[in-house]
Amino acid sequence: MIEVRDLHKAFGKVVAVDGATFVARDGEITGLLGPNGAGKTTTLRCLYTLMQSDRGQVLVDGIDAATDPVAVRRRLGVLPDARGVYKRLTARENIAYFGRLHGLDEATIGARSDAAIAALGMADFADRRTEGFSQGQRVKTAIARALIHDPKNVILDEPTNGLDVMATRAMREFLKRLKSDGRCVLFSSHIMQEVAALCDRIVVIAKGKVVADESPEALRQQTGEANLEDAFVKLIGSEEGLAA
């Protein structure tokens, strides 16, 4: 479970996150929806302790990110916005590197890698060096290595960014599978349909503030709009930065 309480983060005079509060529960997919520049990536970066918040609290399974960032990172699987892989290592070696950084033994790394490679359909390129990988192959490698330690909580920053239709569908199936494993899945997106199709809860964020935190159904009712997209536009107060 991931809890965010009154999170503030500014870069100089630019306020990126301005008092965000929400909860992502286990066994649910929570979507962080907002236009470009709304503060989604900054919020997530505070969650996986890449950045320190100016004010507010982040709790992962009850552990405070400010007091024990290493323990928090241990409980998180993270697919950041930056998803570069080491091009002179094979996909499998990329995955094993992160496994070793988590302190896993070689047998566990081998077994989990095999499982992830099967689950993500990576068998035919797992032992190739990642130089020249397609965007989809790179994202799969990045996800496999992010989940090598079998984390209870998974954070994904715009996971379908740059993926083609087939890869996007596969990604959505994969997120559902993570949910059915009982994990807490939190992902950010600016794509309405994706959030609508996947999420149990939608946290709408605009200008660094949480403007709604509801189930898709409740969101429609709250705004009085039958169409989720209209509801979204109404919530953020403009059509700026919105992509279908």
Add this chain to the structure above:
Amino acid sequence: MNSALVVFLKEVRENLRDRRTVLNTLFTGPLMAPLLFVLLINTLVTRELDKAEKPLSLPVAGAQYAPNLIDALKQQNVEIKASPDDPERAVREQDEDLVLRIRPDFAKFWDKGEPAQAELIYDSSQREANGQVARLRAMLEHYAERTGALRMLARGLSPTILKPLALAERDQSTAQSRASNLFSMLPYFFILGGFIGGMALAIDTTSGERERQSLEPLLANPVPRWQILGGKLAATTTFAITSVLLSIIAFAAVGQFLPTEKLGITLTIGLRFVTSTVFVMLPLAALLATLQTLVAAFAKSYREAQTYVSLLMFVPVIPTLLLSILPFKTLPWMYAVPLLSQQVIITRLLRGDFVPMHGLALSFVCTAVAVFIAYMATTVIYRSERLAISA
């Protein structure tokens, strides 16, 4: 397994897979520099020796005015040839190294017993010619002295009257110390070896990793940043040290082929030289690797990092230049200054001079302290939020 070790092994493995970089950092750099150095010295020495042994070919203007002088020169193995029309110009344009000009009134003054003028036309900024000028000057002075002595005798005076002072020169330079002037650049070649060895990894593991978007995922792992930095630094240092070792070994091997016996000098490139040099260069290689990482991590982009690291390469030149221009006496405090101490120690070792054990120890410890300070400074940069953000 310790996380820093995991990072170290991964960086080493990844770098070794980059064949071209490995070839350049571990072979071309460290092996080419000493080879080039030895080749250069060899050519220089051989040419100097050739010149000294060969008869001096001397263009003379107005040779007919002083036939006795010319004969005396010929006896000293000087080949007299015709002078170019404009001797000054010929020397300026380096057609000739030097020209001797004798005035038409030479014989008149000579016969009267007054100073007769001969002109030596040369360009002292042409180092090439200096040896020949010195040779010719010595011959002319010798001739003048002999003639002077004869004239004194003819007047019934003792020639020693003109020699109130008998100057005897006792040159205290040893064979090694004469050689060391040629080799004062050598420490820089070793330092350069370490520099080249660490450069690729220092940039690659910091701003390179950030630019390739893999630093942010790496930092999302439950490993403190100082451990990640430690592993990366260890990898960079390993390559820098390997490079330095290869440089030293290559020089020790190739140095045996230097024509030292022709110069009448000896170089001490023995086991003591190699072990002591390696000992003082180890912490320096680590220091260079850490400084490279520091500036590369500080840079905002890969290109910026390359610029900073290249600029950093000029820093080790400073003590080398200072010591080769200014004849510093080795003072105890010099052993405490990183870079300078290595320069002093390696030069002294090569000269066969005594280097005290505490000098070696002081150099090692002080450089190690500098490594620690640079490492702490780098961890500060690594703690900053800005570090991981590539966009």
